[in-house]
Amino acid sequence: MKRIALIGCGAIGCEIAKFIDSAKIxxxxxxxFDLNYNTMNHLYTLLNSKPKMIKSVDDINEIDLVIEAAxxxxxxxxxxxILEKYDLMAMSIGALLDEKLFNKIYETTLKYNTRLYLPTGAIAGIDAIKSVKALIDEIEIISTKHPNALKDALYVKMxxxxxxxxxxxxxYEGYAKEAVRYFPANINVAATLSLVGVGASNTKVKIIADPxxxxxxxxxxxxxxxGEFMFRVDNIPSPANPKTSYLAILSAIECLxxxxxxxxxxxT
Ligand SMILES: NC(=O)c1ccc[n+]([C@@H]2O[C@H](COP(=O)([O-])OP(=O)(O)OC[C@H]3O[C@@H](n4cnc5c(N)ncnc54)[C@H](O)[C@@H]3O)[C@@H](O)[C@H]2O)c1
Structure with a gap:
């Protein structure tokens, strides 16, 4: 049985926790763990398993896998x-476009024989893109969201x-490298595409606000x-967080x- 620690008890973390609690795996x-005690405590009240609530990541022990949904x-x-001790499944994939961090993570997994799992998230087609990556000439993602899901983005405010x-x-029109910094909560999918495909400097991004x-x-x-591919997903937003798609939650659960x-x- 895998013993799991969850970091982040928001829209994604809460659903993952409830799935684990349902004893289907x-x-x-x-x-x-959540920086916001009330959010963490609310999740605690919903669960049968009564996990330990901790105050810092340093208090994680005696587990096999950490899930980051923060x-x-x-x-x-x-x-x-985390990777010096445990396997990690991570959702905030945008952070991994920092090459220095990505390389350090890779070296850590080699040194400590641990693994990093990155769910596909809120898109489709990752399998095909992975298979053809050496032959890609052009790749673009166009994300269209309601203004409510974009209004807090750094780029919009700046x-x-x-x-x-x-x-x-x-x-917005640009490349994934910059887009993940400007839209950190909206555009993890562009980061995932970049990592499996041709990199963040070559992955084009357009963002459309549509009322x-x-x-x-x-x-x-x-x-x-x-040849060519085209994938389109129309995701229902999570009621708890309109920036997050329900598919991202389901993808995390399937990865787990x-x-x-x-x-x-x-x-593949
Ligand atoms: N890979 C994907 O396709 C995909 C899709 C949607 C969201 N995401 C990302 O997954 C993450 C979680 O999304 P969500 O919708 O559940 O967000 P959310 O805002 O609903 O919940 C995040 C929770 O994490 C907590 N948190 C934030 N920083 C923390 C820290 N340093 N330590 C501990 N707790 C912390 C917050 O207090 C909050 O309760 C976000 O980074 C989001 O951008 C990824």
Missing amino acids: DAKLTII SQDALREYAIK NNLDLTINKPKLI NIHTNRHEIFVKGKF RSICDDRIKIG
Whole structure:
């Protein structure tokens, strides 16, 4: 049985915790941690397993796997010390576009024989992109969200963008390397695409605010010597956090299920 510690008890963490608590996988949630005590305590009240609530990542012990569902800052701060002891499944993938951090993480996993798992998240097509990555000429992701899901983004605030609009508006065009810094809570998917594909400096990103959309839409276009792909997902936003898609939560749960039972692996 895998003993699990969860960092971040928000929209994603809460659903993962409830899934583990439902005893559908061979795992037990033994520790939970959130900088916000009330959020952590609220999750505690929902669970049968009554995990230990801790005050710092340094209090994590006697577990097999840590799940990070907190923030890019959390992943930056905790990843190395976690991977020196435990396997880690991480959601705040945008932080990994920092090459120095990524390389340090890789070296740590080699040295301590630990593993980092990155769920596909709120998109589709990662398997195919991974397979053709050496042959890609062009890759682009266009993310369309309701202004409510974009209004707190650093880029919107820095540029004083007015999102009281009545038709779709292209608010950002650039590359993933920069986009994840400007839209840290919205664009982890562009980071995942960059890591499996041709890198953050070559992955084009467009972000559209659309007052009439009720889904988080991601469209991915890939062209190369293999042919072309187009993937589109229209995700229902999580009620707890409109920036997060329900698919991201389901993808995390499926990734966890496969970590706990990896005897037959389907997909590339
Ligand atoms: N990979 C993907 O496709 C994908 C999709 C959606 C969200 N995400 C990312 O996953 C993470 C969690 O998303 P969410 O929707 O659950 O967010 P959320 O805001 O609902 O919850 C995050 C929780 O983590 C806590 N937290 C933040 N920093 C922390 C720290 N340093 N230590 C401990 N706790 C901390 C917060 O207090 C909050 O309760 C975010 O970084 C988000 O950007 C990834």
